[in-house]
Amino acid sequence: MSFEMETAPHPEQLRRVAIEPVSRVEGHGKVTLLLDDHNRVQQARLHISEFRGFERFIQGRPYWEVPVLVQRLCGICPVSHHLCAAKAMDQVVGVHRLTPTAERLRRLMHYGQILQSHALHFFHLSSPDLLFGFDSEVARRNIVGVAAAHPDIARQGVLLRKFGQEVIRVTAGKRVHGTSAVPGGVNKALAVAERDGLLKDIYDIIKWSREAVALTRRLFEQDPDTYARFGRFDAGALALVRADGAMDLYHGGLRARDVAGEPIFDHVAPDTYDDYIHEQVKPWSYMKFPYIRSLGPDDGWYRVGPLARMALCDFIPTPFAERERKAFLAFDDGRAAGSTLGYHWARLIEMLHAAEVIKDLLQDEQTLGTELMAEGARQGRGVGIIEAPRGTLIHHYEVNEEDLVVRANLIVSTTHNNNAMNQSIREVARQYFDGRELSEGLLNHIEVAIRAFDPCLSCATHALGRMPLEVTLVDAGGHTVDRALRDPGEAC
């Protein structure tokens, strides 16, 4: 059922509309709509047209280099890869428990990354759509437009992001391409002055995060129907949760629920992930399609990321964010919590949670400790799983006796969401395209749907670099009818 619009019965008779690549999405992707003679969408696909296997760069390299090396996978979320690879390599050096200080410093870095990534996504990439509407003038629908119409919101967005970057800088050693997470611990202690520099701003950060959540809630309240309906579909979900069921974005066991909310598995140890999750390859996309093994590829797909985490955790272990989570789940009889645009609201609740966690970590004296490294017995295999800003991230390495990586398998957040994104495009196409001519605003509805997932296509394709924006219209015979170049805008 879920794949009915993936492959049209007679694609050779359809007109092809390609949006390439999706603007204001990190990386390079292409949406193709196959239209029939009446401009009805018969087929919708988000495909990835470029791929350079990053695993090749890792193979043959020493394991201690990998946490730094993998940051080159993606200019957008290097910290998530850095930490995830370090977690995998902790296993390789036989360290199953970090020192209390190392664990806190890694968490601090991670929640700093969550904060800056969610702030960037909301204020720079999504707020223009949400504040001005999906059909509004393209020229205005960007961060410059937001800054003109809502200067306070734009300013807070910039400061929230800066704060997150500063947390990353003091913990990782650098704003980008830090090196502090090493197999078995961290290489850098937090100085008192660095801690105090962050503490003095943290209450503003929490306050602005609360205001951002409230702003999003108001948008849902103003137009609950659109928000609940837009690109909506039901899906299973996957995320890490803490042993007591709490949200934990740094470490935990895997929990999955099916489309009806019934448990599929719970507290699965990260190093057994491949007993539960498999990946399917489809000829039309370089991005793989992961699925839960017990349900099979047709029914076993799921969502990851803020929406999934909100639904799967039993509670958020910080007070303001937990209160917001309850309001989110209860809103409109739970309809927001299952909607594509619900990602935005959930993302900001996580941003608030990250701010609260950062405050707790900064106030914890153990964060200032100097015991940074633990040791253990060398092993041949390491699996790290982390809840990155965009969802579950899996790094799996096999390391030989010479200390070189012989096999690497990475499943990035955006790849987990592959089918869900395709699904939401189909829903949007169904709702907004049928029988109508193509306009910039209509095409943007599709982009809005994809953007809700905050996909990182540069990560998902493991590609390096980005492509210019191109919109092409191709007829059934494969001829290009129309082509337009678009400015990628502030994609980064």
Next chain:
Amino acid sequence: MSTSPTFTLDGREIPFEAGQTVLQAALTADVYIPHLCYHPEFKPHGSCKVCTIKADGRHVSACTWPARHGMVVENATEELDDLRRTLVQMLFAEGNHFCPSCEYSGHCLLQAVGYDLQVETAGFRHFFPVRPVDASHPEVWLDLNRCILCELCVRASDEVDGKHVFGLSGRGAGKHLIVNALSGRLADTDMAATDKAAEVCPVGVILKKKAGFRVPIGERPFDREPVSAQAARYAPRPPARHREED
């Protein structure tokens, strides 16, 4: 009362002892001249040419040129720095130097000299040579992607360790580092992690395993000060068998 002989370097008077080269005398006086294949504990080798100066109007290598009383030396001139930049660009182009993921970043003399000379462009099309990693030894590994053929490891192994573990083979563009084992593997040589040869490589070729990235950014040798401000660190000294890792 005896006065020591001197020469002038960019107008500054530099004293020297008999037998010292221009580079040795300058570094002893805490005056920097760019260099790569020179090491304070070894006899000069004169292969990289990054230390090229003008002594009494002639282009010569500072690391091998004997200091002479009354000599006039030009060092920090645009002309010489341009030449040095080109040499550094060529070294970057000939190997595979990926600084962002290299564990020797912040320790590497090639990187430090490149930063100091403000080498900002590639300059040449990079060769991307295919050079294997040798991780066969349990404690030391070789990333030959970064070798600049300075022969410091060869000299250290021969002169200090007395083991002859390293050597250069081939000519011209085909010149490369080899190890003294029929198998070609470091594991089958006499190499030990405590060897002098394990600590002299100016770039990140010969490295102790499992130690990468242990020094945080900000505390690595070239984080605080550029190499040009650390001349005294390179003043000649007698070969030491064990030295604290820097």
